[in-house]
Amino acid sequence: MVLSAIMKPQTAAAASRGVAWRAVAVLLLFYALAMVDRQVLFLLVGPIRKDLGATDFQVGLLQGLSFAVSFCLFGLPFGYAVDRVSRRLVVFVGVMVWAAATTASGFASSYGELFAARILVGAGEAALGPAAFSMLSDLFPPKKLTFALSIYSMGSLVGNALAFALSGWVIGLTQAAETALFGLRSWQAVFLIVGTPGLLIAFCIFLVPEPTRRGHRGIQASWPDLFAFIRLRRRFFICHLGGFSCMMTIAYANLAWGPTFLVRHFGWSIPQVGATLSVYSLLLGIFCFLFSGKMVEWLQNRGYEDAHLRYYAVGSLITTLAGASAFQAPNAVIYLCIAAFGALFVNLAAIAPAALQIVTPGELRGRVSAIYLLVTGLIGMTAGPALVSGITQFIFADDNRVNDSLSITYLIVGPLACVFFAFGLRPMREARALRMADDVA
Secondary structure, eight states: HHHHHHHHHHHHSSHHHHHHHHHHHHHHHHHHHHHHHHHHHOOOHHHHHHHOOOOOHHHHHHHTTTHHHHHHHHHHHHHHHHHOOHHHHHHHHHHHHHHHOOOOOOOOOOHHHHHHHHHHHHHHTTTHHHHHHHHHHHHHHHHHHHHHHHHHHHHHHHHHHHHHHHHHHHHHHHHTSSSSTBBOOHHHHHHHHHHHHHHHHHGGGGSSOOOOOOOOOSOOHHHHHHHHHHHHHHHHHHHHHHHHHHHHHHHHHHHHHHHHHHHHHHHHOHHHHHHHHHHHHHHHHHHHHHHHHHHHHHHHHOOOOTHHHHHHHHHHHHHHHHHHHHHTTTSOOOOHHHHHHHTTTTTOOOHHHHHTTSSGGGGGHHHHHHHHHHHHHHHHHHHHHHHHHIIIIIIIIIIHHHHHHHHHHHHHHHHHHHHHHHTTHHHHEEEEEHHHHHOOO
């Protein structure tokens, strides 16, 4: 009886605005929780290196590879499930898995144990993206979808802010007391504090009715159907995935090593970094998400069918210049001011999936979303942290030159993103035309 209630879709022909925005709010909560569990590691580099004897490169693998591989590999089966079964059930299972794995990270006593726990965090979080994109695509019309996804994606800002704030607060407590918290190391206590609430919050998904699938042509699409769909639009997918993989690489390089840069280059304490970045990332990020979402809507309303990629064709160059310059700033205030310009275009969590949803029929959205998360996640989450740490350790052989490593990463990856986006403008217009032709047929 309970399972049938979970699986039952909303029967109304179109969801009310109240239901649609309630879904955005609940999914935003889950996204915030996911980002806390994912990003909390980025402020714990020093304590983990000290307690587990890890190098910068090993920490880079812990930040990226351990999470990214499972996140990407489990995305495809979860994406398949999204296209076939209740998306609420998919979200519930994913949240329970990643929350339990984050909690288990608090009991890790070796590098290998922590690495294994992070693999499970990635596996659980792979469920959220495909399910959320699919649900919201059924609740909002195409021209409103980008803005709705922008609001949902603000969960990442809330999560980042909480991750920085909680990490800095707990580490500050343990440093002040010069002892472990509850018998645990500071970084272990952080994982326990952020992980356990998710085991209860997971049930909030059942506050949202299962949306009726829109844009669904009444067929059960097979894997060959999916590959045929992608092959016909291969130029669009190559340019889209290539460009956003580059932007994801920049984003995760900055997330992984930005806090450490402030510690090593300007001598900030971890609590100071946590408090500052929690407020800075939240306020700046809210503005950036709203700005980018509205800019893409503005371009679409003026007839640009390639608005999503056009915005980033210009933005990737601004991000390159701002990012490379920011890490050479003489003080932290100038760094934060310059970095703000690049942040306008690094918040891609809404625009990138929206571009895919509007060219993809309903029966394929879950798997297309999973492929997007697989490719961009595997490249961005792995290459971003590892590229910076690799340059620092193997080329400069100097931990204090992490700022130069970050600047080089921006200068290498940013222009490549611009090339992908520029070459993807026409293919995106063609992909949208094919989608409209399918709707008419």
